[in-house]
Amino acid sequence: xxxxxxxxxxxxxxxxxxxxxxxxxxxxxxxxxxxxxxxxxxxxxxxxxxxxxxxxxxxxxxxxxxxxxxxxxxxxxxxxxxxxxxxxxxxxxxxxxxxxxxxxxxxxxxxxxxxxxxxxxxxxxxxxxxxxxxxxxxxxxxxxxxxxxxxxxxxxxxxxxxxxxxxxxxxxxxxxxxxxxxxxxxxxxxxxxxxxxxxxxxxxxxxxxxxxxxxxxxxxxxxxxxxxxxxxxxxxxxxxxxxxxxxxxxxxxxxxxxxxxxxxxxxxxxxxxxxxxxxxxxxxxxxxxxxxxxxxxxxxxxxxxxxxxxxxxxxxxxxxxxxxxxxxxxxxxxxxxxxxxxxxxxxxxxxxxxxxxxxxxxxxxxxxxxxxxxxxxxxxxxxxxxxxxxxxxxxxxxxxxxxxxxxxxxxxxxxxxxxxxxxxxxxxxxxxxxxxxxx
Amino acid sequence: xxxxxxxxxxxxxxxxxxxxxxxxxxxxxxxxxxxxxxxxxxxxxxxxxxxxxxxxxxxxxxxxxxxxxxxxxxxxxxxxxxxxxxxxxxxxxxxxxxxxxxxxxxxxxxxxxxxxxxxxxxxxxxxxxxxxxxxxxxxxxxxxxxxxxxxxxxxxxxxxxxxxxxxxxxxxxxxxxxxxxxxxxxxxxxxxxxxxxxxxxxxxxxxxxxxxxxxxxxxxxxxxxxxxxxxxxxxxxxxxxxxxxxxxxxxxxxxxxxxxxxxxxxxxxxxxxxxxxxxxxxxxxxxxxxxxxxxxxxxxxxxxxxxxxxxxxxxxxxxxxxxxxxxxxxxxxxxxxxxxxxxxxxxxxxxxxxxxxxxxxxxxxxxxxxxxxxxxxxxxxxxxxxxxxxxxxxxxxxxxxxxxxxxxxxxxxxxxxxxxxxxxxxxxxxxxxxxxxxx
Numbered sequence: 001x002x003x004x005x006x007x008x009x010x011x012x013x014x015x016x017x018x019x020x021x022x023x024x025x026x027x028x029x030x031x032x033x034x035x036x037x038x039x040x041x042x043x044x045x046x047x048x049x050x051x052x053x054x055x056x057x058x059x060x061x062x063x064x065x066x067x068x069x070x071x072x073x074x075x076x077x078x079x080x081x082x083x084x085x086x087x088x089x090x091x092x093x094x095x096x097x098x099x100x101x102x103x104x105x106x107x108x109x110x111x112x113x114x115x116x117x118x119x120x121x122x123x124x125x126x127x128x129x130x131x132x133x134x135x136x137x138x139x140x141x142x143x144x145x146x147x148x149x150x151x152x153x154x155x156x157x158x159x160x161x162x163x164x165x166x167x168x169x170x171x172x173x174x175x176x177x178x179x180x181x182x183x184x185x186x187x188x189x190x191x192x193x194x195x196x197x198x199x200x201x202x203x204x205x206x207x208x209x210x211x212x213x214x215x216x217x218x219x220x221x222x223x224x225x226x227x228x229x230x231x232x233x234x235x236x237x238x239x240x241x242x243x244x245x246x247x248x249x250x251x252x253x254x255x256x257x258x259x260x261x262x263x264x265x266x267x268x269x270x271x272x273x274x275x276x277x278x279x280x281x282x283x284x285x286x287x288x289x290x291x292x293x294x295x296x297x298x299x300x301x302x303x304x305x306x307x308x309x310x311x312x313x314x315x316x317x318x319x320x321x322x323x324x325x326x327x328x329x330x331x332x333x334x335x336x337x338x339x340x341x342x343x344x345x346x347x348x349x350x351x352x353x354x355x356x357x358x359x360x361x362x363x364x365x366x367x368x369x370x371x372x373x374x375x376x377x378x379x380x381x382x383x384x385x386x387x388x389x390x391x392x393x394x395x396x397x398x399x400x401x402x403x404x405x406x407x408x409x410x411x412x413x414x415x416x417x418x419x420x421x422x423x424x425x426x427x428x429x430x431x432x433x434x435x436x437x438x439x
Numbered sequence: 440x441x442x443x444x445x446x447x448x449x450x451x452x453x454x455x456x457x458x459x460x461x462x463x464x465x466x467x468x469x470x471x472x473x474x475x476x477x478x479x480x481x482x483x484x485x486x487x488x489x490x491x492x493x494x495x496x497x498x499x500x501x502x503x504x505x506x507x508x509x510x511x512x513x514x515x516x517x518x519x520x521x522x523x524x525x526x527x528x529x530x531x532x533x534x535x536x537x538x539x540x541x542x543x544x545x546x547x548x549x550x551x552x553x554x555x556x557x558x559x560x561x562x563x564x565x566x567x568x569x570x571x572x573x574x575x576x577x578x579x580x581x582x583x584x585x586x587x588x589x590x591x592x593x594x595x596x597x598x599x600x601x602x603x604x605x606x607x608x609x610x611x612x613x614x615x616x617x618x619x620x621x622x623x624x625x626x627x628x629x630x631x632x633x634x635x636x637x638x639x640x641x642x643x644x645x646x647x648x649x650x651x652x653x654x655x656x657x658x659x660x661x662x663x664x665x666x667x668x669x670x671x672x673x674x675x676x677x678x679x680x681x682x683x684x685x686x687x688x689x690x691x692x693x694x695x696x697x698x699x700x701x702x703x704x705x706x707x708x709x710x711x712x713x714x715x716x717x718x719x720x721x722x723x724x725x726x727x728x729x730x731x732x733x734x735x736x737x738x739x740x741x742x743x744x745x746x747x748x749x750x751x752x753x754x755x756x757x758x759x760x761x762x763x764x765x766x767x768x769x770x771x772x773x774x775x776x777x778x779x780x781x782x783x784x785x786x787x788x789x790x791x792x793x794x795x796x797x798x799x800x801x802x803x804x805x806x807x808x809x810x811x812x813x814x815x816x817x818x819x820x821x822x823x824x825x826x827x828x829x830x831x832x833x834x835x836x837x838x839x840x841x842x843x844x845x846x847x848x849x850x851x852x853x854x855x856x857x858x859x860x861x862x863x864x865x866x867x868x869x870x871x872x873x874x875x876x877x878x
Binding site: 003006007010011013014015017018021024028029030032108109110111112119122137138139140142143155156159162164165166264271272287288293311313315387391392393396397398413 | 446450454460463469547551558579598601710832835
């Protein structure tokens with residue numbers, strides 16, 4: 001949708017909202033629909049090709065309004081997470097369908113998804129141990145638990161441990177910044193030997209510093225054998241898995257108990273929208289469900305996503321997904337991902353062609369980690385000059401002790417000329433900086 | 440703003456967004472402003488009288504755009520929570536100002552605010568005990584902790600305990616459904632005698648079932664003397680405290696460590712927007728702060744609300760507050776609250792005038808708890824018929840073993856005629872029901 005169409009459609013939507021408010025008394029206060037009404041009104045999968053805005057818009061009255069906010073909000077979300085799960089070729093176990101035990105939910109951020117998974121895992125292991133040892137107190141069991149993540153994992157993973165009052169350890173990564181099976185196995189053995197109870201591993205696909213991928217095909221079987229909940233956090237990279245050529249990066253997902261990525265990061269859905277799937281809905285609901293009289297309702301069969309999250313109230317975020325997926329179609333979204341990866345590769349080539357620079361990590365998706373050959377101080381100065389010039393903005397990281405610059409292609413409107421201009425600018429500032437140095 | 444103006448202003452806003460996107464390359468990628476730039480650009484308090492939309496709108500370019508998303512998002516939020524705190528006449532301790540130790544933050548829901556307060560209190564008590572007894576482990580201390588709330592508290596309070604892995608007890612309420620000082624004192628003494636460590640009390644002002652108020656002026660001094668963190672949850676009722684005649688309901692706030700209410704419930708701000716204040720920002724930040732390299736930035740002095748909440752990402756929700764408070768003015772918002780309370784009183788009079796019914800709890804704000812004199816089954820049947828007719832929708836509660844109907848005035852457009860029609864409808868259905876009964 002270009003700006004001209006956005007103006008037209010935006011104004012139509014303003015009128016729709018005003019009409020709705022002016023005529024609200026003509027609408028029923030409570031819907032007539034039967035639980036599960038929505039699924040049959042829309043296709044089972046996201047469209048391959050883009051649809052017209054008219055078609056999308058007219059479905060608001062046909063599909064949403066009969067179910068008002070509830071149960072439409074819950075039901076559309078369930079179906080949209082099924083659509084998205086199918087786009088990612090998630091194993092059937094993760095889909096809700098009409099009879100599945102799994103399913104998806106929209107969280108606000110990956111931080112919340114990790115926390116929810118961790119708390120569900122905690123609740124599950126406590127129940128499991130108490131089933132065999134009814135004498136052991138929850139507090140005692142929790143004091144023995146230990147959760148793991150990559151030493152490259154996002155800070156929110158450690159923070160989830162802090163919130164849940166749980167011991168959290170970092171597994172060292174290999175020279176590609178990936179956690180490998182043997183590294184996890186080693187720590188598990190050490191910890192079991194000292195009486196700890198490993199119960200949760202958070203794998204990262206696409207780490208924040210360098211977009212590295214933990215080796216889930218090695219880690220998953222270990223977690224399954226050791227009865228450790230495996231959560232996969234693919235906050236950024238997950239969007240790319242809708243392309244067949246990137247889907248192998250998700251191999252091993254079949255071993256996971258829960259999986260999460262952020263369509264708001266790279267799939268054109270506005271913030272916030274973090275998609276989370278679990279194989280067993282009951283694991284999550286069991287950890288959180290509270291049902292006082294004022295929360296009971298006649299649509300229990302539609303489910304209630306409040307039991308899947310920290311807040312109680314919910315917004316109608318699945319509408320964003322529904323609109324975006326239909327306006328772009330799967331092919332449009334794939335093209336968008338591929339374009340960004342192509343632009344990152346273009347930047348990588350520019351860096352590699354310049355002998356003063358080095359690439360610091362494999363460029364797999366839209367992130368390029370690079371630095372001037374030389375000291376950390378030199379690179380810190382370069383970064384400061386780049387950001388102070390306020391033409392582009394880069395966020396750094398540390399990789400194996402080295403201060404590294406990160407070039408991330410992530411805006412909807414980024415084109416080749418922006419990448420070229422950015423490189424020109426960086427290269428110019430680097431030349432200035434290097435000339436100032438004593439030889 | 441009526442529907443006609445909404446149409447006009449909404450369309451102007453669509454154009455503004457389109458213009459912004461079309462011309463985005465002319466804007467700086469990173470703001471030039473100094474941390475703290477925003478506070479001096481806007482008044483220190485919310486306006487008494489409504490302002491014109493033009494005046495509000497033109498401040499977007501003047502106040503927000505120079506600070507882009509960051510630091511404008513954080514700074515406007517801090518100032519808006521100061522505005523709102525002043526509207527509620529919160530003690531100075533809770534305001535950020537330019538030098539205060541307290542301050543406010545927008546959470547998504549009251550559930551999150553309670554959880555944050557509980558976790559901050561947990562972290563604080565653990566540090567406090569470890570300062571005197573460095574040998575005691577965190578796990579051991581946590582296993583001894585106990586938190587409290589009213590037996591009328593919202594289910595989210597109990598759920599926060601579940602999430603934090605913390606023991607949570609309910610304090611019995613008096614015949615007005617309020618927790619009194621002696622009830623808390625009694626439980627504290629019993630628990631201390633068995634070696635437990637009381638550390639947190641969540642008081643409710645305006646309970647969900649009946650809008651009852653815990654006696655904070657009695658409870659606060661006890662909590663302060665016993666070094667127990669007192670959090671006040673006024674999710675619904677809090678909005679009313681902007682009216683001088685309802686402000687006494689908040690008396691005792693000076694004893695609290697944290698306070699929360701939901702402007703999205705009753706102050707015309709769209710969901711989600713839950714306002715939370717703390718006396719010591721460092722208590723909260725200390726419990727959550729994680730600062731990897733990729734999250735460091737040059738505007739640290741503006742603060743970072745990510746350390747105050749569960750998610751890491753944040754939306755620009757303070758814009759909603761800014762617009763609403765200026766479009767209504769304090770007087771407009773007070774008039775809105777008073778109108779709703781008046782409508783609830785009107786409904787109460789209708790109920791009281793009908794001998795078949797009884798009022799089940801004091802009507803203080805916009806909620807009327809009522810029932811047919813008679814059995815719970817009778818009232819359950821009445822509720823079922825009311826809701827099945829789909830003209831109005833009521834949510835029930837249990838009060839002292841009785842099944843009670845709740846009439847809540849909470850929509851922006853509710854007028855006296857709606858209340859009259861609702862009563863007429865309820866009364867008619869009650870007549871039908873009572874006629875069917877054997878005499």
